[in-house]
Amino acid sequence: MVGEDGEDLKNHGELLPLSKLQEIGVLYWHLDPKKPESEEELAKIRKDRGYNYMDYLDIRPGKLANFEEKLKNFFTEHMHADEEIRYCLEGGGYFDVRDKDDKWVRIWIKEGGMIVLPAGIYHRFTLDAANHVKLMRLFLGEPVWTAHNRPQEDHPVRQEYVKRLMDDNAGLALAAH
Numbered sequence: 001m002v003g004e005d006g007e008d009l010k011n012h013g014e015l016l017p018l019s020k021l022q023e024i025g026v027l028y029w030h031l032d033p034k035k036p037e038s039e040e041e042l043a044k045i046r047k048d049r050g051y052n053y054m055d056y057l058d059i060r061p062g063k064l065a066n067f068e069e070k071l072k073n074f075f076t077e078h079m080h081a082d083e084e085i086r087y088c089l090e091g092g093g094y095f096d097v098r099d100k101d102d103k104w105v106r107i108w109i110k111e112g113g114m115i116v117l118p119a120g121i122y123h124r125f126t127l128d129a130a131n132h133v134k135l136m137r138l139f140l141g142e143p144v145w146t147a148h149n150r151p152q153e154d155h156p157v158r159q160e161y162v163k164r165l166m167d168d169n170a171g172l173a174l175a176a177h
């Protein structure tokens with residue numbers, strides 16, 4: 001994971017602790033698609049969090065229809081009204097999320113990486129040098145993949161997310177005194 005702005009942050013930058021992700025409500029696990037223990041862990045996460053829906057997305061040139069256009073959309077800063085849950089089975093890619101100071105934080109997802117982005121967080125996605133990724137998509141209930149491009153400051157889900165960030169911040173400030 002690295003910070004800084006712009007597209008030139010591929011493969012370099014400062015490493016950040018996982019607590020940086022916790023702060024903004026991002027969850028991360030490292031599983032191993034080749035190990036049976038990981039199947040169990042995945043089943044537990046799905047059960048605990050109610051992720052009853054599942055499908056696969058193979059993003060690679062020639063395999064995914066309208067590859068270029070889809071990648072362009074994935075890399076346009078947006079949010080969703082629901083969590084975005086992805087488990088990487090092959091290849092890799094970068095999820096960029098906005099931190100509390102509205103700076104990009106880059107999360108490199110490779111085989112075994114599983115991530116939950118909270119509803120309302122601004123983010124974008126691009127492939128890494130492997131130029132392909134196979135992802136499992138999970139969802140609670142009937143899936144809705146609608147991307148709401150930034151700005152979305154009037155969206156109730158965005159407002160709820162921002163409020164939670166501010167409340168958490170206030171809580172931390174109190175704890176520091």
Ligand SMILES: CSCCC(=O)C(=O)O
Pocket residue numbers: 057074084086123124125135147
């Ligand atoms: C292809 S998974 C990551 C892209 C994304 O943010 C999305 O699908 O909404």
Ligand SMILES: [Fe+2]
Pocket residue numbers: 078079080084123147
């Ligand atoms: Fe998204």
